[in-house]
Amino acid sequence: MDRLDRKILAELQEDGRLTVTELADRVGLSLSPCHRRVKAMEESGAIQGYRAQLDPVTLGLNFSALVFATLREGNREAVAAFETALLDIPHIIDAQRLFGEPDYLLHVVTHDLPAFQKLYDEQLSDLPNVQRLTSTLVMKRVIRDRVLPL
Secondary structure, three states, X not given: OOHXXXXXXXXXXXXXXXXXXXXXXXXXXXXXXXXXHHHHHHHHOOOOOOOOOOOOOOOOOXXXXXXXXXXXXXXXXXXXXXXXXXXXXXXXXXXEEOOOOOOEEEEEEEOOHHHHHHHHHHOXXXXXXXXXEEEEEOOOOOOOOOOOOO
């Protein structure tokens, strides 16, 4: 990956809806080489996709919590069962496996506190192999979806 590829990625992170023509103009390339570079980065996995950024509050998802999960067992089967079960809960918008304790950090969004409580009681607490769940409420998002430093 060279300087031009990084420039292309920086522009696409800022505005994923750029046409290849606009992108080529911004990075100082002609259309065909710019298109080839973008295609190569898509194929290599450097560019994983394009999507719209949505505002959760505007969509009625006003409540955000971080849930820390500690598992009873750390063997491959237990971890796989837990991670597979996470995929079935759409209110978990981010899940990270951590070193040490706790084992996982889950970012959960719901409409309000009662909806979170229901989700917690009916789904999160029933996740396989969970020893302990600890939650903290998000007061304010200071940095959101920051672009990667290229």
